[in-house]
Amino acid sequence: MAKVKAKVTTKIKKKFWFPIIGPKVFNNRQLGEIYLTRIEQAIGRVMWYPLKEITESMRDQSVCLKFLIKNASGNTLNTELIGYKMVPNSLKRMVRRRNDRSDDSFVIETSDGKKVRLKTLILTAHNTKNSISTKLKKAMIEKVTVDIKKINFGNLIDKLIAHKIQMEMKKFLTKMYPVKAFAVKFMGLEKERGYGKDQEEALVEGVVEVKVETPKEAVKEGKVETAPEETREGKEPSVSQKPNVSEKKETVKEAVKEAEEKAAEKAVEKVVEKEADVPEKKAEKAAEELVEAQSGKASGAPEGEKKVEAVKEKAEVKE
Numbered sequence: 001m002a003k004v005k006a007k008v009t010t011k012i013k014k015k016f017w018f019p020i021i022g023p024k025v026f027n028n029r030q031l032g033e034i035y036l037t038r039i040e041q042a043i044g045r046v047m048w049y050p051l052k053e054i055t056e057s058m059r060d061q062s063v064c065l066k067f068l069i070k071n072a073s074g075n076t077l078n079t080e081l082i083g084y085k086m087v088p089n090s091l092k093r094m095v096r097r098r099n100d101r102s103d104d105s106f107v108i109e110t111s112d113g114k115k116v117r118l119k120t121l122i123l124t125a126h127n128t129k130n131s132i133s134t135k136l137k138k139a140m141i142e143k144v145t146v147d148i149k150k151i152n153f154g155n156l157i158d159k160l161i162a163h164k165i166q167m168e169m170k171k172f173l174t175k176m177y178p179v180k181a182f183a184v185k186f187m188g189l190e191k192e193r194g195y196g197k198d199q200e201e202a203l204v205e206g207v208v209e210v211k212v213e214t215p216k217e218a219v220k221e222g223k224v225e226t227a228p229e230e231t232r233e234g235k236e237p238s239v240s241q242k243p244n245v246s247e248k249k250e251t252v253k254e255a256v257k258e259a260e261e262k263a264a265e266k267a268v269e270k271v272v273e274k275e276a277d278v279p280e281k282k283a284e285k286a287a288e289e290l291v292e293a294q295s296g297k298a299s300g301a302p303e304g305e306k307k308v309e310a311v312k313e314k315a316e317v318k319e
Contacts, residue, residue, distance in 0.1 A: 013037045020047070020069065020077045025158065026054050031067065031079065039072045047079075051161065062090030063161070066188065083188035084160050091121065094181055100124045102133040107190050108145050112152040118144065119186040125178040132177055140182075143172055153189075160184055 017033045020042075031049050034042050047067050051060040066083025095101055105119045122136055147165070148156060159165045170182040 016075075018042060018072075018075060018077055020067075020079060022049075022054070022067065022079055023081055025081065025154075029054060034077070039075065039077065042069050042077050043072060045069045046082075048085075055161075060161075062087045065161075081154075081157055083186075084157060084184070085186045085188075086183060091183065091185065094121075094123055094183070098127055099180060100126075100128050100133065102137055103185075104137050104141070106141055108148045110148055110153050110156060111150060114153045115190040116148070116153065116156065117186070117188055117190045118184060120144075121181075121183045121185055122173065122179060123181040123183075125180045128177065136173055136177060136179070139176060140169060140173060143169065156187070160187060 015035050015037050017035055018039050019033050020031045022029045022031050031047070034045075036042055045068075047069070048064045049067060051063040051065055052058070054060075054065075064085055064087065065081060066085070067079040068082045069077050070080045071078050100123075102122045102124075103119070104122075105117065108116050108118060110116060120140065122133070122140065124133070124136075144165075147168075151159070156165075166182050166184060170179055173179045173182060
């Protein structure tokens with residue numbers, strides 16, 4: 001009889017649409033829907049939403065708001081407003097020829113203790129010097145920090161949406177220098193970043209190890225000691241087997257001295273060979289001159305006799 005194989009069936013999880021509702025500032029307006037199997041999966045997610053769709057004003061078409069899905073009540077998801085930004089295309093339209101822009105980014109703390117990152121843009125009416133732009137930046141940062149410390153995070157977002165902070169800063173800066181526009185490019189909560197925590201924990205536990213790589217040639221010549229078998233197997237070496245730093249330094253110094261001595265010996269040998277070749281070459285030249293002079297003397301020319309005498313005098317002087 002043939003065995004009947006059991007059929008494997010996969011369970012298909014059903015998904016549902018859950019509405020996302022905005023905060024009370026926007027009259028609990030529905031921002032959208034999300035398609036999930038369970039409503040708890042949406043908690044903690046972030047979404048950007050255009051401000052124009054909420055206010056229905058063309059003035060706000062270049063602004064987007066950041067919402068965080070905070071909790072769920074029944075089959076609806078409640079959100080919280082945590083960020084503000086401008087569309088990059090709108091910033092490009094603001095900048096024109098014969099205008100200078102100065103961007104800045106800094107962190108400010110609100111009255112309720114939240115650290116906020118602000119990215120601003122100052123657009124002057126004419127071309128300016130660097131000294132003027134730095135003065136405008138410093139004055140703007142001082143003014144903004146004083147004003148934001150007096151209000152909480154919610155009021156800050158409300159003022160940004162209503163363009164109150166932008167208008168106040170433009171009026172304040174035009175007293176120092178003519179400013180065409182002032183804009184807040186981005187506003188959001190600053191994340192706390194703990195750099196170096198993992199490294200500190202690893203050092204305490206003894207996990208971090210410093211590895212020193214030695215060249216293969218030094219190991220072959222025996223100038224550098226290799227690790228014992230116990231350390232290769234993962235065991236801790238004994239106190240007698242642990243290498244000393246002073247011994248390693250001495251071996252390196254000795255190797256450097258040997259290399260310097262060999263180089264000096266080669267240089268001396270080359271100099272000696274050159275000096276030995278010089279007199280031999282001079283003697284060969286003198287012999288050739290004597291042969292030429294004697295051949296001229298044999299022919300009976302008076303110049304030949306003079307050359308022979310001159311060559312002999314040179315030879316006597318050199319001796």
